[in-house]
Amino acid sequence: MSGDLEGRRVVITGANTGVGRATAEALAGEGARVVLACRSAARGAAALESIGERAELVLLDLASLASVREAAARIAVEPVDVLIDNAAVAGARGETEDGFELAFGVNHLGHFALTRALMPALTPDARVVHLGSGSHEGVRSLDLDALRRPTGSRLGLGEYATSKLCVMLFHLELSRRFEGTGRRSVAADPGDVASEAYRNVPCVLRQLWTWRMKTPTEGARPSRFCATSPDAVNGGLYDAEGPRAPSALAQDPELARELWRRSEAWVDAVIGRRRAS
Numbered sequence: 001m002s003g004d005l006e007g008r009r010v011v012i013t014g015a016n017t018g019v020g021r022a023t024a025e026a027l028a029g030e031g032a033r034v035v036l037a038c039r040s041a042a043r044g045a046a047a048l049e050s051i052g053e054r055a056e057l058v059l060l061d062l063a064s065l066a067s068v069r070e071a072a073a074r075i076a077v078e079p080v081d082v083l084i085d086n087a088a089v090a091g092a093r094g095e096t097e098d099g100f101e102l103a104f105g106v107n108h109l110g111h112f113a114l115t116r117a118l119m120p121a122l123t124p125d126a127r128v129v130h131l132g133s134g135s136h137e138g139v140r141s142l143d144l145d146a147l148r149r150p151t152g153s154r155l156g157l158g159e160y161a162t163s164k165l166c167v168m169l170f171h172l173e174l175s176r177r178f179e180g181t182g183r184r185s186v187a188a189d190p191g192d193v194a195s196e197a198y199r200n201v202p203c204v205l206r207q208l209w210t211w212r213m214k215t216p217t218e219g220a221r222p223s224r225f226c227a228t229s230p231d232a233v234n235g236g237l238y239d240a241e242g243p244r245a246p247s248a249l250a251q252d253p254e255l256a257r258e259l260w261r262r263s264e265a266w267v268d269a270v271i272g273r274r275r276a277s
């Protein structure tokens, strides 16, 4: 999918604020029909109203695999040209409804389940765009068993970085599976953006911390590039300056395959349990 966005259908998770909303506004402005996949009806409705008739709202809570399944069924009634797995939690601790560490469960596993469920609806030249973060580069190893437990950290920053490593590994394995198909898996790094990602930081500190950061509109440029440019290649990672290499760990094909295998088994076990109950 490249060039003309007129009438193309783009699904964006977490599109009610920050980078996701700026991406939705930009793509709708170029003629795309945008599906705003948001967890809050009220916050989603505000975005829907400001974008106008090119937008539709689907409720999606990535911390619940049941909600992901319902949202995917609603979205899949029409073909999807671009899926932007944008939403994330940062600096938060806890567990998802299904008992996964919160950042992993929302940022990786929820998106993994959504993307897999939407696979039959993807057009032959569709793109899946993942939102990366430089924080993944600080992760030295991945303990897959720990992802099934809440963690003991105070700020949740390590959990966020680990979740973003998982996002990059998902991207690596998906791009391998897309080889030769015409579909592309592309990753975007928005850079440091003054968004609601810092909502948990106390007000004055937040202002000091974020005042030199990019605006969400600036931060949306890599996502827009990955979603539309003919130069955004399958398997690539792009920031505002151009192509970038992920960390060595994020390029480990065995680890990427193992994470895919486990993610599939975890999602299927939860869905199977729900069907049986």
Ligand SMILES: NC(=O)c1ccc[n+]([C@@H]2O[C@H](COP(=O)([O-])OP(=O)(O)OC[C@H]3O[C@@H](n4cnc5c(N)ncnc54)[C@H](OP(=O)(O)O)[C@@H]3O)[C@@H](O)[C@H]2O)c1
Pocket: 013, 014, 015, 016, 017, 018, 019, 020, 037, 038, 039, 040, 043, 060, 061, 062, 063, 085, 086, 087, 088, 089, 090, 106, 131, 132, 133, 134, 189, 190, 191, 192, 193, 194, 195, 196, 197, 198
């Ligand atoms: N900001 C940065 O400096 C930065 C840097 C590198 C990468 N990124 C990445 O860029 C992407 C966008 O971040 P942002 O800065 O725009 O953050 P943001 O302003 O905090 O927006 C995050 C979005 O994700 C949604 N979300 C959170 N939990 C969800 C859940 N369980 N189910 C569905 N949606 C959920 C939020 O919904 P609510 O509004 O309802 O909470 C919100 O719409 C993220 O993937 C982030 O990791 C950001």
